[in-house]
Amino acid sequence: MSTNTDSAEPIRIAFMCVQNAGRSQMSTAFAERERDRRGLDDRVEILTGGTQPADHVHEEVIEVMDEAGFDLSDRTPREITIDELQSCDYVATMGCSTLDVGEVGSAVDVRDWALDDPDGADLERVREIRDEIEQRVIALFDEFSVAT
Template structure:
């Protein structure tokens, strides 16, 4: 399988340990950006954790609801090394999520070094959310710029 054709989708993963907070917010913002930019056929989004929680943190659900995104029905899931190796970009949330290793050098791994929202007050979680939203938009700007040059 070739990974250098312009027809191949860009595959992005958002990963943290529990997949119950930061990576869920990043995934939701990425899905929104993908839709807003008309990139549904160009960008594939994965999310997961190395030790998934039972559910998305309540404070995360609350602050995402503030911006019109419903995470109440989302379920944290485990992400596999094979899934990570299949990605173009993996954004980790600052919690040593790649401890199982095995991601090859061709994968652009970015550690966003974000504070854990679990158990924090809503104002702190809103700040984390806003930082994630900005990072996701910037990431999509990079992909949009790259795809604009390739056409």
């Protein structure tokens, strides 16, 4: 693993799954918030995508994220490429990736968060997934954030 510590180069993080319509979208929203809270706008780049993107973010995800103060209604799932993933310091997959993460290379810290798919789940379960994602994102930022 090669974690980026050069202050001139931002840390790149990717959150990915198959559809980019649930877990990776929630992860991205929490990561954007953490980046802002920690004053890391110029130090952290956040990517998100899927291997087979859906047409829209799942309705139950939009609803539970709205409860937490995030508006994901205007977000659009997108495809993520191997090149994008290879440019990252960290890649978090959600437990459903069709990507062979070996293709990403050993220089990237790839983590499989193995989270349940919120698509079609009842709102209470989606909230549980949301809350677990929030804690994982905070922990990830704790790993590389240092007081400046």
